[in-house]
Amino acid sequence: MADMFSEGKLGSLTLKNRLVRSAVWEGLADEKGLVTDQLVRYHERLAQGGIGLIILGYTYVQPNGRQSPGQTAIWSDDYIAGLKKLTSAVHAEGGKISIQLAHVGPQTNPTMIGGEQPVGCSAVEHPVFGTPRALSTVEVKQMIEDFGQAAKRAKEAGFDAIQIHGAHGYLVSQFLSPRWNVREDEYGGSLENRMRFALEVYNAVRANAGKLPVLIKLNLDDLIQGSTTPAEALPLAKKLSELGIDAIEVSAGGPASGKGPARTKIKAEADEAYFLELARQTRPVTACPLMVVGGFRSPSVINSALASGAVDFVTLARPLIREPHLINRWKSGDLAKAKCISCNGCFDTLPYGEGIQCLVELKEREKKART
Numbered sequence: 001m002a003d004m005f006s007e008g009k010l011g012s013l014t015l016k017n018r019l020v021r022s023a024v025w026e027g028l029a030d031e032k033g034l035v036t037d038q039l040v041r042y043h044e045r046l047a048q049g050g051i052g053l054i055i056l057g058y059t060y061v062q063p064n065g066r067q068s069p070g071q072t073a074i075w076s077d078d079y080i081a082g083l084k085k086l087t088s089a090v091h092a093e094g095g096k097i098s099i100q101l102a103h104v105g106p107q108t109n110p111t112m113i114g115g116e117q118p119v120g121c122s123a124v125e126h127p128v129f130g131t132p133r134a135l136s137t138v139e140v141k142q143m144i145e146d147f148g149q150a151a152k153r154a155k156e157a158g159f160d161a162i163q164i165h166g167a168h169g170y171l172v173s174q175f176l177s178p179r180w181n182v183r184e185d186e187y188g189g190s191l192e193n194r195m196r197f198a199l200e201v202y203n204a205v206r207a208n209a210g211k212l213p214v215l216i217k218l219n220l221d222d223l224i225q226g227s228t229t230p231a232e233a234l235p236l237a238k239k240l241s242e243l244g245i246d247a248i249e250v251s252a253g254g255p256a257s258g259k260g261p262a263r264t265k266i267k268a269e270a271d272e273a274y275f276l277e278l279a280r281q282t283r284p285v286t287a288c289p290l291m292v293v294g295g296f297r298s299p300s301v302i303n304s305a306l307a308s309g310a311v312d313f314v315t316l317a318r319p320l321i322r323e324p325h326l327i328n329r330w331k332s333g334d335l336a337k338a339k340c341i342s343c344n345g346c347f348d349t350l351p352y353g354e355g356i357q358c359l360v361e362l363k364e365r366e367k368k369a370r371t
Contacts, residue, residue, distance in 0.1 A: 002306045004299065005331060008052065008313055010289060011213035011246040013160055015052035015096060015313075018306055019327055022249065022293045022315035023055040023100040023163065023217070025068050028355035033060065033073025035082030038355060040089045046320060047095025050327035052313075054095060056086075058102035058165050061150040062143065064113045065103035065171070070355060074099065074150045083157035091158070098161035098215065099154040101147055101205065105171030106132035107255060121175045121197070122182045128255045137185045140197065143171070148204030155210050161246070162209050164201055167219040168261065169254030172198050176219075176236060179227035195236045202240060213246035215291075220250055220278040224257035230278065234285050241286035249291035249315055250279040262318060263295055266342040272301045280310045291315050298337040299330055321346045322358040 002008070008015045028039035046054050059074040060066045066073070073079050083099070090097045106120035106129050119139070120132030135143065147164070154162050166172040174180045175197035181188050187197050198216075206214050218237060222228040237248055252275055253259040266272055275294035282290060289312040296302050302314045319326055319338035326338055345359025352362060 002312065003303045004306060004314065008289070010053075010161060010215065012211055013096065013213050017050070017052040017327070018313045019052050019302070020249075020291060020313050020315040021046055021051045021054045021320050022317040023057050023165070024317040024321070024356065025057045025071060026355050027068065027070030027350045029070050029072040031069075033066070033071060033075075034079060035072065035086050039072070040086050042355065043086060043095075043097065044089050044093055045324040047090045047093035047097075049320070049323075049325035050331055051316075051320065052096065052327075053161070054090060054097045055163055055315075056097060056099050056159075058100050058104070058170075059150070061101055061103055061146045064116055064119060065105075066112050067104040067108045068112070069350065074101065074153055075146065077153060080153050080157050083154070083159075087158035087160075096160040098163050098213075099157075099159045100163045100165050100217070101150050101154070102165035103143065103147075103171040105169075105174050106130075107169055121171065121180060121187070124180050124182060126169075126180075126256060134183070137187070140187055144197070144200045144204050147201045148208045151205040151214075152208040155208065155212055159212065161213040161215060162205055163215040163217055163249070164198075164205060165217050166198055167217045167251040167254070169219075169222065169256050172201055173219045173222070173228065173254075176232055177222060177227045178232070179222070179224065191232055191235060194232070195239065198236055199239060199243070202243065202245060206244070215247040215249060216240060216245060217249040217251055219252055219254070220275075220282060221252040222257060223253045223259045227256070230281055234282065237282050238285040241288045245288050247289040247291055247313070248282065248286060249293060250275055250282055250311075251293050252278060261293060262342075262344055262347075264342050264344055266295045266297060269298050269301050271295060272297050273305055276305055276310060283310055289313065293317065295342070297340065297342075299335045318342065318344075318346060321356060322361060
């Protein structure tokens with residue numbers, strides 16, 4: 001029976017434990033999306049902290065796929081050298097690291113993408129970001145090719161795995177949604193057609209990944225009326241598993257629903273593991289390993305999820321922002337729950353100039369400096 005400190009496998013990759021740093025925007029790349037020394041040190045600390053696999057925060061595969069300042073890019077060969085420096089630093093600390101490939105689609109604003117109008121699968125108004133320009137069929141096919149070329153760069157840069165971002169309302173997940181996808185070409189209409197973009201992105205990534213494991217972060221539910229539910233997502237998960245994907249990370253929600261994956265008020269064990277039921281629904285239709293994100297704070301909840309057989313790996317994000325060495329703390333025998341209080345203050349710390357960090361600890365340091 002698996003527990004959080006038992007070895008796990010993703011394809012040919014062996015991980016020292018079942019704990020994964022779920023991708024989270026670090027805000028530490030430079031203005032061009034290039035890797036900085038700060039970004040390298042950030043991931044060195046995570047590797048030192050004992051996590052089985054780090055998934056780098058979403059990297060954009062086209063210049064117009066950028067959402068946030070300090071976001072890392074991989075849309076040209078100019079980024080390979082910096083990314084190689086990052087992977088080498090993680091490997092020197094005994095860690096493993098996956099890239100995450102993404103295009104944020106309409107969930108950006110023109111200032112982030114050189115003044116252009118954001119693009120989407122269809123010109124359907126987004127309640128937060130406005131109405132995008134619909135991609136032409138030619139542009140869709142180019143996008144698929146660009147995901148594949150990004151995977152080729154990731155392999156050259158020394159990553160141990162590649163994850164496709166197919167969640168949270170970004171472009172891959174948007175194509176699956178009957179709410180956002182009203183296309184009339186082969187990428188819209190029927191469920192088979194709406195699945196096509198994700199499947200072709202997977203095939204392009206796989207063709208360029210060599211022997212690297214290929215993963216996907218997949219929304220099983222968009223949590224907004226008229227959009228993706230398990231009825232659409234489970235057939236896609238099943239097909240990806242049949243094609244040989246090495247793991248699916250189960251998630252849900254996004255900006256449009258106002259119910260993102262980073263929920264607040266996680267105070268009791270009963271508040272944790274809020275996407276585990278979606279993973280349970282995914283298990284019967286898939287043969288590949290499953291990961292699940294969503295409010296895990298307590299070793300007992302993590303081990304229970306693993307022991308249930310519903311998932312093979314548990315992914316953590318905000319707890320590791322506050323405690324990069326959390327996994328080593330648990331392994332040492334200190335099994336107190338993560339110190340993260342789920343306030344989401346970490347997403348408000350970019351103006352401090354040091355990327356994403358725990359706001360509670362930042363305020364405490366400021367208070368000490370004043371006294």
